[in-house]
Amino acid sequence: MRSSVGSEEHFVAKNGNKSCHLQFIYGFGEVKTMINRKEEGFSLIELLCVVVIIGVIAALAVPALMKARLGAENGTTFATLRSVNSTEVSFFSSNGRFARLSEVNPIMSNGIGALTGNQIIRGKYFVFEMTPANPTDIELKDSFVITARRAISTDSIYQYELTQTGEIKQIFP
Numbered sequence: 001m002r003s004s005v006g007s008e009e010h011f012v013a014k015n016g017n018k019s020c021h022l023q024f025i026y027g028f029g030e031v032k033t034m035i036n037r038k039e040e041g042f043s044l045i046e047l048l049c050v051v052v053i054i055g056v057i058a059a060l061a062v063p064a065l066m067k068a069r070l071g072a073e074n075g076t077t078f079a080t081l082r083s084v085n086s087t088e089v090s091f092f093s094s095n096g097r098f099a100r101l102s103e104v105n106p107i108m109s110n111g112i113g114a115l116t117g118n119q120i121i122r123g124k125y126f127v128f129e130m131t132p133a134n135p136t137d138i139e140l141k142d143s144f145v146i147t148a149r150r151a152i153s154t155d156s157i158y159q160y161e162l163t164q165t166g167e168i169k170q171i172f173p
Contacts, residue, residue, distance in 0.1 A: 070157075073125075073126075073150060077148050078168060080111075080122070080148070081146070081148055081162045083111065084104055084112065084162060085162055085166045087104050088144065089166075091103065091104065091107065097137055097140040098140040098143070098144040098164060099140070100130060100134075101118070101129065101130050102115055102118075112128055113126065113128065125150045125151060125152055125157075126148060126150055127150075128146060128148045129147055130145065130146055130147075131146075131147060142164075143163065143164045144163070145161060145163055146161070146162045147160065147171070148160045148161075148162070149172070157173075158170065158172055159172040
C-alpha cells in the first residue's frame with residue numbers, strides 16, 4: 001500500500017508500519033532510494049589513511065636517501081683525494097717537492113674547489129686543507145698531509161687524510 005505525500009512516497013507494510021526506505025521521485029518516474037544512492041568523493045577516513053600511508057613511505061625513504069647521498073659524497077671525496085695524490089706525484093717528479101693546495105688546484109683546472117686562504121672549499125660542506133696550513137718548501141720535500149672534511153657549521157661529520165704515501169685514512173668518525 002502506498003500513500004503519497006507531495007513528491008515523496010512512503011511504503012506502508014501490511015501491519016501498518018512505514019518502511020525505513022524513503023524513495024524520491026524525480027521527473028519522469030525516476031526513483032532513487034536513499035540507501036542505493038552513491039556519494040561521490042572521499043570520506044575523511046579514506047583521506048587520512050592515504051596521508052598516513054604516504055607518511056610511512058616517506059619516513060622509510062628519506063633516511064635511505066640521506067644515506068645514499070652521504071655515500072655518494074664519500075665516494076666523491078675519495079676520488080678527489082686520489083686525483084690530488086696523482087697530481088702531487090707528478091708535481092714532485094717535476095719540481096723535487098710536493099705542491100701546496102694552491103698549486104695543485106690550478107693544475108687540476110680548479111677541480112678541487114674554490115680557494116679561500118689556505119683552504120679549498122668544494123660545494124657547500126667540503127673543506128680541503130694542508131697540515132701545516134702553509135707549509136714551507138723544505139717541509140714539502142719529504143712529505144705532505146692533506147685533510148678533507150665534510151663539515152656543517154663547526155661539527156665535523158667525517159674527515160679523511162691523504163699523505164705522501166698515497167694512503168687515504170678515515171680519521172673521523
